[in-house]
Amino acid sequence: MDSMSLKDFAAKWTMGLILITAYVFLYMPIVHILFASLSNHPNFPYPPNFNPKSYVNLATNSIYQSAFVNSLIIASCTAVLSTVMGFLATIGVLRFAGKRALFYAVFFAGPLFVSEILLGISSMSLYYLVFGLQGNMVTAIIANSVHCFSFCFLIMAAMLYKYDWRMNEAAIVCGATPFRAFLEVMLPLTWSGIMGSLIVAFVLALNGLDISFYLLGATPTMPSVAWGALRYGVKPELYALSTIINAAVFLAIIVLFLKARNTKTAPV
Amino acid sequence: MSEPNAAARKRVFLYIPTTFLVLFFVLPLVALVVLSFWQTANYKIVRDWTTLNYVTLATESAYIIFFLRSLLMAILVSVFLVVVAWPIAFFIVRFGGRYKLIFSLLLAVPFLSGEVLRLIALQGMLGPTGLINGALMRLGAAPLRFIMYSNSATFIAFVYLYLPMTVTTIYLSLLNFDLRLASAASACGAGRLRVFSEVIWPLNLSGTMIGFLLSFIPTLSASLAPRFLGGPNGTLYGMSMAQQFGESGTWALGAAMGVVLVLFSIAALVILSLGVNLRRTGFTGMER
Amino acid sequence: MTDTSAYIKIDNVSRHYGPVKALHNLSIDIAKHEFIAILGPSGSGKSTLLRLIAGLDRPSEGRIFFKGQDVTALPPHKRGIGMVFQEFLLFPHRTVRENLAFPLRMTQETPAKIKDRLDWAEGILSLNGLMDRYPNQLSGGQQQRVALGRGLVTNPTLLLLDEPLANLDRELRQEMEVEIRRYQKQLGIPFIYVTHNQEEALSMSDRVAVINKGKLEALGERQEIYDHPNTPFVARFVGRATRFDGVSDGTTVNIPEHGYTFSPSAPVAAGRVSVFVKNERFALGASGTPGIACKVIDVVLRGPFVEFILEAANKARIIAVQPKRPDMHAIGAEIALTWDANLAHIFPAEA
The missing domain is CATH 1.10.3720.10 (MetI-like)
Structure with a gap:
């Protein structure tokens, strides 16, 4: 019984890990460009800073x-x-x-x-x-x-x-x-x-x-x-x-x- | 509610959308077929019936390579997505509890921001100046070349684009599946693998097939991802087709490529649905 | 010219769905003050009849009159009826008060009148303290009462009830049966009550209409229907009865499979017959006396009654219901089964 529940536990956490990886995969680019859009260094915006310049450019572009x-x-x-x-x-x-x-x-x-x-x-x-x-x-x-x-x-x-x-x-x-x-x-x-x-x-x-x-x-x-x-x-x-x-x-x-x-x- | 009245209602509710689809979905596809049997010369359409476009597609090695590359890519992407989507969807349905809807919505939402913007975001990660290679170079490591302008980059992009769709489809299938059947099977003495292979998988096969198709079909004819991320050896069939309609102005040849893609999409649909016996996948009809 | 003087007149109504005849030439006159049950098995056409009366469906032939006025072509919302559904169908996004006010708003009543009627419904249905709840915050019995209230609040010409008790548990059902009958007597409008449950039909109604395969099998006082069924179907369907195949020689009836012969009270035409005996009308005599020799193979206690599961010599199963007594037969007992010849219903054998 013990080995069974261990297997269940392993299966559950393997699936959970895949789920977390999927979230990271899907959201990392989105979060990254959020920082990039607000940064003075859009290529590598870490540590993040706050510069609304790109938003101003966007809003004023006809x-x-x-x-x-x-x-x-x-x-x-x-x-x-x-x-x-x-x-x-x-x-x-x-x-x-x-x-x-x-x-x-x-x-x-x-x-x-x-x-x-x-x-x-x-x-x-x-x-x-x-x-x-x-x-x-x-x-x-x-x-x-x-x-x-x-x-x-x-x-x-x-x-x-x-x-x-x-x-x-x-x-x-x-x-x-x-x-x-x-x-x-x-x-x-x-x-x-x-x-x-x-x-x-x-x-x-x-x-x-x-x-x-x-x-x-x-x-x-x-x-x-x-x-x-x-x-x-x-x-x-x-x-x-x-x-x-x-x-x-x-x-x-x-x-x-x-x-x-x-x-x-x-x-x- | 008497018979003539009901018949009139039936007409409105079924015939309007049917007419809509026939006019704006079926008819354009017919037009595509017609166009594929015409010719284009000097950016003009020549309305002479010919099969020349198809001969070109069947004989010129470039088109054959593009097509095989697209087919391989579509199969690899879809198989990968199904393999990954299953445990994700199963985890949410089995362990999501009352947060199921939030879990699944969080996976589906990125799909809505559109192909172009999602590719831009992804390029922010994978590109030569993107996050991954930026971080590697800062650490003094060599940049990863295979994720820049290559077929692997395109593969990652497709997975990124269609993961939400595949997971959602399989999730919906599993959501409508009564997990107690799995318990019933283990109570009958079936082991974990047998429960999966004899009960869970067959009963969710049609949902899985739809999930497979919903990534296979757009991947097969995709043009944006390879154009943006594919690099010099990354031309795919859909991208080449888009070029016929754009720069080269050889619309008729492009139409023939479109017909090829539609035919292969239908073929995939038919092959997969032949493999699925609806009754054996627990389908009980639309009536309640 | 048909006589349209009855309060509700259903005149020779048929409803065909293509080749399927859901209802066939059905006529019923219903008086004001009358509680009428429409009893039939599922698929008999009883719900179709109710939908025709409500106007949710139109008859293929025939006419329907309310108070002498032909309503056959009127849509449901102009008929001035109330209706209670099996699933109650309370509007889940509206409170009890709003549910009850809904029919009144549809008939453009003044706010004062609406308040008046809501107070009336709240009082008569004992809904005090529930008026601002949502339907999913109510128990089954409370939902039932709100559904009744929504049907009655506009003072309708008649109230249609479509198996309204089918979703309630047994105890509550019996309570509601009494309550619904009381409302009907109080309001003095006809209640037309559709059910497949003969107990419900018999306990509540004044008259029972039995419908089978789209045809009216019987229409009469409930006692009459129970005691003197006029067709084999009614004999079998109303009350619990056992059927025997017999042969009549004009004065006596023989049941060959059990080797039992009895003399009916009235002469029966010679030939093959079906004999129906209500399960509670069997008598269990001592073994060896005249009757069908049976063995008690099980005893089922049902409150004040006892069901004896009997097995005859030819292995046929028969159920006999008796009042519970301290000295009743035990499992394994041998008995002789008989019945009062006056209470057996005998029909020529069905083809």
Whole structure:
């Protein structure tokens, strides 16, 4: 028995060690560039010091400003479009697909299995090379939405799978119209899934390069400007940009997490 | 809720997203195939049907090498990721307790900051002036050459890019797996290895396959990581494809490369799903 | 022209899902003040009937009238009904007070009226001190009462109950049975109560409608349904009964497998018959007297009753229920099983 528990102990800590290594591997670069963005010596910022110069450079750089606005537009529109589509798809699969549920689910997850660059290139082929259409914000938003759609679908499906649809019926027999039942009962109960879908789609579209790159031509977005700047070497401004984005993503996830936990402890 | 009404709802909920995907996902892929059978000359498209692009891809050794290198890279990266992701996911599910969600979110979050910014961060570690080599040189040691502009650097980058995705997929699979089945198996007298190989692994095989594919497919057609980190001998197929659409302006050839990548992605999907018997992986259908 | 004077009239209603007939030509008239149980096994169509009355589903044929008004085409939220679900389906993000106020808000009641009705519900359902809790902070019985309150708070035309006690434990269930019946008598509106549990149906209702395979098998006073089943299905499903295959010669019935013959009180058409005897109507006589010779192989105590598991000569198992007595038969005892011929239900054998 003793040797068994020793083996269990060893297995547990080997796995734990791999987990810790993974965290270090994933977060060391992020933390490193946080220091680098704030340092006078971006290459080796230890001991760390505090110099906001790179952030000031970033904020005053007009290319980054217009890129930021473009990215924001693309990301917001993509988040809404892909979440709406994903929501329809989720309800369709869970409620109305019947025996074809698996078929539709696989189809709706399809874009997940085509890489971003192929989505970008194939969309460009269709719009530009076949129809002669120039790339623009609309096509970029649509192509990004296709990519994010599958994520939105899976996130909301995971949430709505647990939802008891008879809740809507309960509201309707209480005298609510179907729309009111959706608004007052279903939406609040599934809000964390919908919010998660919006945030993930927004962030993916904000930071994805491949799709926007092939569909926007010369219009700058944040990832494309960052990618362009890389040709001239990594600059502290890029570290600053990356740090800001990382911080924003973290903030969004923390808000979502706390919100999901709150709705779990009191109601539900 | 009567039949005609239900049919109308069904149309809205299934047909709108289906139409959306057909128009903007399937149709572009069809356009890619069409384009791959045309020609490009002097940055113009010549709408003559030809298989020349595919002949070029099948005969020119450079393309064959790029492709084999991509394939090897994708297999190595995905196998490595599955091997590493399993113990991580298992640890979180088995020992995470009430912090499971935090553990898994912390692994998934870096995925969201995007390929470009993540590569920039990684280069801050691996590059010639990066943290690792900077530290080594400060200690008076020789810099590690294999992590600068090489296929190993690209490999590390892929692992860095797709680790969150693979772990999350396997984590979700294990989360929906009833760990008491493992206890039931050990109560039946199965040893640790038998429990894993006869119960835990087969019941999570489909999740593992999806995790494998979600790193395999983007690695196979990746262009940014090799371009940035791969160095002179690090050209991968996707990177070459991107160049056809960019500098060289040979779109039709690039489209053919895209078709090759899509076909191989589908082939990987089919091969892996043929290896998975859904019933034997505990799949019980969508209906509750 | 159909007579629509009944308070609730279900007139020749059918519901088909493609080729599947969930309900077939079903008619029931329900009076005000009436507690009616709809009893049937799962898949019998009883829940479909409830959904049709609620308006959550529409009949393929037939009409439904509330107080003489045709509501067949009305959506549920315009029917003025209350409904209680098996899983209660309280809104988890709303407090008890908000759950109870929900139907009132939907009908645009004034705040004063809402407060009035909430006070009424709080009082009648003894929800004092629970009004600001969330549903997950309530016990099963409390959730049940809130669900009832949400169904009743708007003074509905009728209350539909879809197996509302199935998720409660036995003791609580019996308590709630009495309580629900009391509310119904107090409010004087029809309660339509769907269940697969015949004990529930019999303990609460005035009349019982038995549904099987989408058809109305029987509709009548509960005592009538229990004592005088009109079809083999009702005989088997209401109460616990044992079936014997017999042969009738017109005046006597012989049960060949046990070699037992008895004379029914009324003549029975000659031919093969099915004989149903309620388990509590068996008599256990001394071994050697006329009857089916059996051996007691087990004795199960069920509170005031005892279940004797009997084995006949041909190894068939029969269960007989008797009041508990100090001098009852022990395991291994040999007995002769008989029954009062008046209380056996005899039907021509089912094809």
